[in-house]
Every structure is written in C-alpha cells, then in structure tokens.
Amino acid sequence: MSTRLDVVPAVGVEASAFTPVPRRRFRARGRVTNVLLGCAGLLSVALVAQFLAPLGIVREQDLPPTTVIMAALAGLLGESTMWMAVYDTIYVWAIGLAVASVAGVVVGILLGSIEPLRRATSSTVEFLRPIPSVALVPLVVLVFGPRYESALVLVIYAAFWQVLVQTVYGVADVDPVVADTARSYRFSRWGVMRYVIWPTALPFVMTGIRLAATVALVLTVTAQLIIGTPGLGQSIAQAESGGANARMYALVLITGLLGLAVNIVVRLVEKRVLAWHMSFRKDASE
C-alpha cells in the first residue's frame, strides 16, 4: 500500500516532462554530518580564494582575496540602496512565483482532469516549455521597456512550466480505488476536486513550486542583469562596469544567500503542508 505514495515528488532543477524523479530521503543522523561537511567545503573554498591572488595565480582585480570581499560585504550591509535592491528582487520574485504557481495549478488541474484537453495541448506544452525564458528578453523589452514588468514576465514564464508539469502529473496519480470510492459515495464534481484530486496532487504541486522558486530567482537576477530593471542583478552589473570587483563579488554572495533562504523557506512550507504525507512515508519505510 505504500508503493504509490513513496515515489512522489521530484528533486533537482530540471525534471523532465511528466516524469517525477524520486525524492531523496533525509535521515536525522546524516543531516548533522551533511551540515559539518558543507561547512568544511565552504571554508576550504574561502581559504583557497584568499590566497589565489597573493600567490599570483589570478590577478587581484579578477578575484580579490576572501577578506577583501568580506569587507565589501560588510560595507554593503550598511547601504540602504543595497537593501532596496534586495527588496526589488524579492518583490519581483514573489509576485512572479505567486502568479506562476496559481496559473500552473489551475491550468494543470484542468489539463490533468480533462483527458481530451491534455492530449490536445501536450504537443504545444512540449514545444513552449523548453524555450529558455532568456530568449524572450528582446520581446519583453520591446513590449514593456526596461521596467519591472519585463522581469516579471520572464519569471512567470520560466516558473509556470515547472508548476504546470508537476500538477498534471499529480492529478494523474489519483489511486483508482480512491476514485471508485469517491464515485460510489456519489461525490460531487467539486467534492472529487477538493477531497480527492487536490490532496493527491498536493505533494507534486509543492515539488513544482519548490523547483519554480529557484528558477524564478535565477530569472529575476538575470532579467535585472540584462535588461537593467532595478534589483540585485542591476547592482551587480553596475559594480562590474564601475570596476568595483570586490563589491561585485559581495553582491553575488548576497544573491547566493537569498537563494539559500528561498530554498529553506519553501522546504519549511512544504514540510508543514505535507505533514500527513511525510509521516505516511516514514511509517511505510520502516
């Protein structure tokens, strides 16, 4: 009875269409070791970066020593313009992700539950989905100019497919026995949606949103870098063109930290929403 539910959501940035990758299972003991190993890895990178320039392996303007970057980072944390850029980035990211998630879920449930509709649209989806969002930059600049709407469209486009594909897959995962149970008790259309399809699809939807959250952040920063809409991406571009390389590296670190924060938040939400589901799998695996 566990076989259907323990192969649910996918991990990794690129899940191929309609095929979820099995999720990694975390064990409490492994987690502590993981954190230690992770810290050790970060420290070694910082250490190597510290000595690359002094040893003459790279030029100092290409990769300043870690301490210099850290000093620039400390300086940035006191600048209100930097916090403004963080705010702009989160703003575009959050709105883009929210719109893409709602649209992806609604369209996904429609396509997933109406078979002819799914067959009619699957080739279109497979054609549009692989188009890199960045390829749409000229188009959005033409339509919106260097305004935040441009970034928003790119973010929504990229994040939408992640949620859509996972939702369609989740809807298809309804257990036939559960479906027959609901039918034999004469559940209404809405009842089937609310009590059967939605809870079944939810783990997949959450996976889709988690993947979409990462992609959305990538696209937010990319759009700001290329189009020059306000945000961390724009700040990085400005620092680079002004030759402030330590500052540029510090800004890159900040976007990295932001990505980390996004991942942690989405995982926490996922864990809360799927409490019944996680426990179910734990129970089944022991």
Added chain:
Amino acid sequence: MLEVTHMQKIYRTADTSFEALRDVHFTVAPGEFVCLVGPSGSGKTTLLKCMAGLMKPSAGSVRVADKAVSGPPEGLALVFQEYGRSLFPWLRIAENVELPLKELRLPKKERLARVAEALAHVGLENSARSYPWQLSGGMQQRVAIARAIAYRPDVLLMDEPFAAVDAQTRAELEDLVRTIWRDLKITTLFVTHDIDEAVYLAERVIVLSSTPTIVQREMIVDLPAERDQLSTRSLPRFSELRHDLYAEIQKAKTHSALTITA
C-alpha cells in the same frame, strides 16, 4: 432490494471481445445477507462494479431499492478489498467516516452523531483522531465498514473485504459484520472466494460459474441465526453445507455457461 436482471458484460477492444458475464440473474430481499461465491476469475469484480454503477453492463439491468442503476446509485455503500487504498490517507479516521456524509449535505450535528455511532459499532471510538496509516490492516477495514454504515445504505456491497487480513482478525471482522447486519438490518451482499466464510456469514449463498459467468446454484444456509466461531463451525450441518459448497465450486471451476447450457 437488489435485483440483477439477465446481466451480460462483454469487454471489447478493436479486434477481440471477452465475455465476462453471460447471464447473471438473482435478487436479494430486503434485510437479507447473501454471499456471492465463485472460483477465481469468475467475473465477481465485474459483476460488483456493474451493480455499484461503476461500470455499464452490455445487457441486462440492476435495480437498487426499486430504482434502475445508471450511475452509482443512492443508498448503496461499497467496501473494497484494498482498505489501505480506499481510505483517504490525508484525513483522520473520523474525517474519513464523515466525508461521504458531508457530500450528502447533512447538518454538522447529525454528521458527528452518525460518525460517533458508526465508530462505536466497529469498536474504534478511541482512534477517531488517528490517521489511517497509524492503524493495523484489520482496523483500517473497520474504518471502511464504519464509513459504509454511517452512510446508512439500503444495500451494503462488500468485495472480498477480508481477503488481505490475518486469520484471527478475519474471524473478528466476520463476527462484526454479522452483528452489524443483525443490529442495523442492512441488506448485505458479500463477495468472497472463501467457502467457510460464505457458509458462516450468509443466509443464502449464490454460486457463480467460471467465465462466461452465470448463476450456477443458490443454496439456503439453514444454520441458527446466532452464530459463533466455535460452536457454529462444529455443527454437523455446517460441515454438510461446506461440503456441498466445496463440491459446487469444484464443479464451477470447470463449468461455465458454455458447458452448462450445452
């Protein structure tokens, strides 16, 4: 209460056709407890799905409480063999039992009363707030039974409900179903492949042939209404009925509509 009239079911694909049911014809009177027995592959599941309105027969009809069945009928509850998959894993026990009542749009007060009563009937008052996966298989099937009786159906259809539980749990659940039937007087049709179970539970046993399926024989089980795992099973009459039924099933394994009508 339940009438199956000359039902035929043929599965067709582009170039093949398979006749699962040839001519199945029987009735179950109000308040009766009937067991449907047949060798494996005798179209029991097909028949059940047609009765429950989950599948359309190719010919013939079903009536539940004097209404023709076209989709899943009102007043019919189904208990599946796969209890683990039939319950909603994201809902607590009480919520699982309550959900069909919500869909019936009953007022909250009545829903809660029915849920409490049904859980008491199956002895699960204390597990109302657990999740299905926290319970043993036998307890999960009790939840499915509670869900069915809280629905207050005219007809209770059970599809080999105890095929996947251990022998002791099975005996307990058999007594439970018998007790519920006597207390609530729900017309019950119980599908099984287990001969002992059929004789122990039923007032009447309907034996199906192998495919293409017809009703091969009907047997009245004239055992005392009060049944007990030990004394009932050691009655000479129990052995006789069991013997007859066994012989009939052996015959059914080689017989089908083709050989019987020929």
